Amino acid sequence: MKVTIVGVGQTPFNRNCGVSIRELCFEAFKDALEDLNLTPKEIDASIICSAPEYDRQRSPAGLIAEYLGLNPQPTFLAESICSSSSTGVKVAYSFIKSGLHDIVAVIGFQKMSEISSAEVQERMGRGADIQWESPFGPMMPAGYAMCARAHMQKYGTTEEQLAKVKVKSGKYSLLNPKAMYRRAVTLEECLKARVIASPLKMFDCCANADGASCMILASEEKARKITDTPVSVVGIGAASDTQSTTGRANLTGLNCAIEAGKQAYKMAHITPKDVDVAEVHDCFSIAEIMAYENLGFCKPGKGGKLIEESQTYIGGRIPVNIDGGLLSKGHPIGATGGSQIRTIVLQLQGRAGKTQVDGAEVGLVHNIGGVGLYGNVTILKR
Amino acid sequence: MKVTIVGVGQTPFNRNCGVSIRELCFEAFKDALEDLNLTPKEIDASIICSAPEYDRQRSPAGLIAEYLGLNPQPTFLAESICSSSSTGVKVAYSFIKSGLHDIVAVIGFQKMSEISSAEVQERMGRGADIQWESPFGPMMPAGYAMCARAHMQKYGTTEEQLAKVKVKSGKYSLLNPKAMYRRAVTLEECLKARVIASPLKMFDCCANADGASCMILASEEKARKITDTPVSVVGIGAASDTQSTTGRANLTGLNCAIEAGKQAYKMAHITPKDVDVAEVHDCFSIAEIMAYENLGFCKPGKGGKLIEESQTYIGGRIPVNIDGGLLSKGHPIGATGGSQIRTIVLQLQGRAGKTQVDGAEVGLVHNIGGVGLYGNVTILKR
Numbered sequence: 188m189k190v191t192i193v194g195v196g197q198t199p200f201n202r203n204c205g206v207s208i209r210e211l212c213f214e215a216f217k218d219a220l221e222d223l224n225l226t227p228k229e230i231d232a233s234i235i236c237s238a239p240e241y242d243r244q245r246s247p248a249g250l251i252a253e254y255l256g257l258n259p260q261p262t263f264l265a266e267s268i269c270s271s272s273s274t275g276v277k278v279a280y281s282f283i284k285s286g287l288h289d290i291v292a293v294i295g296f297q298k299m300s301e302i303s304s305a306e307v308q309e310r311m312g313r314g315a316d317i318q319w320e321s322p323f324g325p326m327m328p329a330g331y332a333m334c335a336r337a338h339m340q341k342y343g344t345t346e347e348q349l350a351k352v353k354v355k356s357g358k359y360s361l362l363n364p365k366a367m368y369r370r371a372v373t374l375e376e377c378l379k380a381r382v383i384a385s386p387l388k389m390f391d392c393c394a395n396a397d398g399a400s401c402m403i404l405a406s407e408e409k410a411r412k413i414t415d416t417p418v419s420v421v422g423i424g425a426a427s428d429t430q431s432t433t434g435r436a437n438l439t440g441l442n443c444a445i446e447a448g449k450q451a452y453k454m455a456h457i458t459p460k461d462v463d464v465a466e467v468h469d470c471f472s473i474a475e476i477m478a479y480e481n482l483g484f485c486k487p488g489k490g491g492k493l494i495e496e497s498q499t500y501i502g503g504r505i506p507v508n509i510d511g512g513l514l515s516k517g518h519p520i521g522a523t524g525g526s527q528i529r530t531i532v533l534q535l536q537g538r539a540g541k542t543q544v545d546g547a548e549v550g551l552v553h554n555i556g557g558v559g560l561y562g563n564v565t566i567l568k569r
Numbered sequence: 570m571k572v573t574i575v576g577v578g579q580t581p582f583n584r585n586c587g588v589s590i591r592e593l594c595f596e597a598f599k600d601a602l603e604d605l606n607l608t609p610k611e612i613d614a615s616i617i618c619s620a621p622e623y624d625r626q627r628s629p630a631g632l633i634a635e636y637l638g639l640n641p642q643p644t645f646l647a648e649s650i651c652s653s654s655s656t657g658v659k660v661a662y663s664f665i666k667s668g669l670h671d672i673v674a675v676i677g678f679q680k681m682s683e684i685s686s687a688e689v690q691e692r693m694g695r696g697a698d699i700q701w702e703s704p705f706g707p708m709m710p711a712g713y714a715m716c717a718r719a720h721m722q723k724y725g726t727t728e729e730q731l732a733k734v735k736v737k738s739g740k741y742s743l744l745n746p747k748a749m750y751r752r753a754v755t756l757e758e759c760l761k762a763r764v765i766a767s768p769l770k771m772f773d774c775c776a777n778a779d780g781a782s783c784m785i786l787a788s789e790e791k792a793r794k795i796t797d798t799p800v801s802v803v804g805i806g807a808a809s810d811t812q813s814t815t816g817r818a819n820l821t822g823l824n825c826a827i828e829a830g831k832q833a834y835k836m837a838h839i840t841p842k843d844v845d846v847a848e849v850h851d852c853f854s855i856a857e858i859m860a861y862e863n864l865g866f867c868k869p870g871k872g873g874k875l876i877e878e879s880q881t882y883i884g885g886r887i888p889v890n891i892d893g894g895l896l897s898k899g900h901p902i903g904a905t906g907g908s909q910i911r912t913i914v915l916q917l918q919g920r921a922g923k924t925q926v927d928g929a930e931v932g933l934v935h936n937i938g939g940v941g942l943y944g945n946v947t948i949l950k951r
Contacts, residue, residue, distance in 0.1 A: 430632040560628070
């Protein structure tokens with residue numbers, strides 16, 4: 188029995204949504220239900236995906252399920268920081284495949300505007316090991332900056348190559364009405380921007396955002412009644428790594444992504460060459476370059492070259508993040524994975540508009556939690 | 570293909586464990602692995618169950634998986650407040666049944682001693698709807714006190730009957746070396762204790778605690794190599810209700826428990842009469858009485874009479890909470906469901922010592938999150 192995604196939805200991502208978390212989630216849910224032959228009552232279960240402590244509501248799963256009319260159906264919170272909604276998809280797949288449920292809604296959200304930027308940083312810091320790493324102060328940019336330095340050192344990757352990831356992102360952001368930053372940037376602008384954590388500069392870093400995403404999964408049988416264009420979940424991979432970067436064997440790649448990718452390719456019976464379009468977790472420009480390598484889109488160390496040669500643009504070897512990615516869309520933690528999957532589902536349904544990849548049949552989503560703490564890869568097929 | 574529980578473990582529950590969350594979880598994990606033919610490397614995935622904000626570590630799943638040697642296997646945090654580890658079991662069941670994983674560890678923990686009692690109350694308050702209920706101040710005892718009042722009003726339930734739940738709990742607590750309060754209490758003591766939220770007095774309320782629990786689930790096939798006494802998961806039910814008590818149709822029972830029970834009985838193809846031994850979520854004495862009714866151990870309104878007639882003692886119609894229950898064991902939120910399941914697994918394996926129910930073949934676990942916000946029922950069979 189196949190498990191499919193029948194509907195996807197997303198709010199615009201922005202700096203200050205001005206609504207409550209329940210309203211934010213409702214908007215994504217409504218967007219996902221659009222055009223589907225489905226009512227909330229028919230949804231068997233929901234999974235709410237979010238990282239705690241950015242807003243004040245504790246245990247938001249029940250609150251959101253209630254507001255969306257998904258009550259008394261079961262619900263709970265799934266969390267793996269920035270990859271929470273990919274985790275949600277994995278659980279939803281299992282719920283359906285195991286026969287426990289037929290139709291499951293996965294709703295990811297984050298409202299980061301309720302607290303100050305300093306508070307956001309403090310909470311992010313406590314995502315690292317609070318006994319052995321957090322006290323020394325490394326934040327997310329520092330973790331990825333270390334990866335960038337190691338990558339430059341070992342492979343000769345350049346700051347220009349990093350900047351080119353953002354140039355691509357900016358170009359495609361203009362075509363994504365739900366992106367937070369819709370603006371093309373030049374290589375020069377990127378290179379001259381202020382340093383955040385050397386060698387990462389402002390345009391190498393994604394930004395906190397408010398937003399929600401929603402995916403509706405259904406068994407193949409139920410999917411037929413709900414939509415004409417279901418997309419199959421054919422590969423799922425997930426892995427973890429040490430909580431602190433100090434525990435890693437090397438910093439030039441993310442082992443959790445390599446492991447998750449292997450699992451997903453094996454389950455889908457495909458190789459990296461079969462992927463027509465991909466979304467990767469570009470929380471920082473270096474993360475996209477490492478993703479190219481960790482997913483086998485190129486050999487280790489050749490990620491910088493891949494973007495330099497524009498091979499990840501539409502028309503290149505493998506189009507990546509052609510919705511603008513996290514760098515332009517913004518990164519509302521719990522909602523991000525769902526937004527990535529939405530982009531791929533729209534591609535495979537042929538509904539991606541001006542960014543449509545001709546004949547896209549197989550799509551891949553790579554979603555990371557923390558500095559390579561949790562890796563999730565999902566492969567979808569038309 | 571059957572899904573089984575092959576191992577269960579638990580730390581002692583107490584007021585101030587004095588160790589870090591990783592050490593707490595390690596102790597429960599080690600206890601679960603005891604006597605099993607299994608190494609951490611063979612465990613495919615872990616699910617960490619805990620309610621955030623009681624300790625400072627954010628996204629503890631990766632940290633705990635790492636410390637337990639469950640890395641690079643996937644992990645994530647599952648949360649439904651006090652029923653988090655029952656949710657974890659549901660997900661683990663799905664992971665195995667769907668074929669994604671073969672052996673899954675579910676680790677529940679809570680370390681509530683890192684913050685003050687007032688801070689614990691504040692966080693519990695934010696588990697209710699923070700826009701529409703929390704601001705008016707109702708805490709957990711108040712929610713269940715309203716249930717008790719409604720139950721007394723509608724069914725004539727008495728304070729003596731409530732107290733008798735604790736008298737039973739105290740009696741069995743003496744036989745549970747891992748319980749926080751190992752002390753028999755008299756009916757008089759209960760009735761004279763200070764009022765917490767009328768009609769609930771001190772002994773009607775469970776207490777915050779530190780603790781961890783662990784369950785190892787495996788497919789039937791893998792189970793054979795791991796242990797001679799696997800216990801099958803034959804029924805799973807889960808449901809939700811409104812985040813706030815103000816949204817409920819009535820307060821004399823918990824609809825989420827009724828719904829979850831129905832699902833679990835149906836899946837297990839049994840009726841309440843077939844249950845030989847049960848663990849119910851007695852966070853407050855009234856909760857146990859409502860559970861009797863919501864699970865069909867007696868008719869609605871007859872729960873007070875059931876305890877009055879000692880029918881839930883060993884030798885009665887259906888022995889309930891004969892490990893002391895939350896009232897005596899203490900309630901380390903994320904660990905509680907796992908502790909309940911541990912008790913039932915030991916019963917079905919014939920390893921329950923002085924509290925062994927002769928010939929116990931079918932056991933039930935009822936685990937609630939919030940004031941009836943999340944209901945989880947798990948049915949196990951020898």
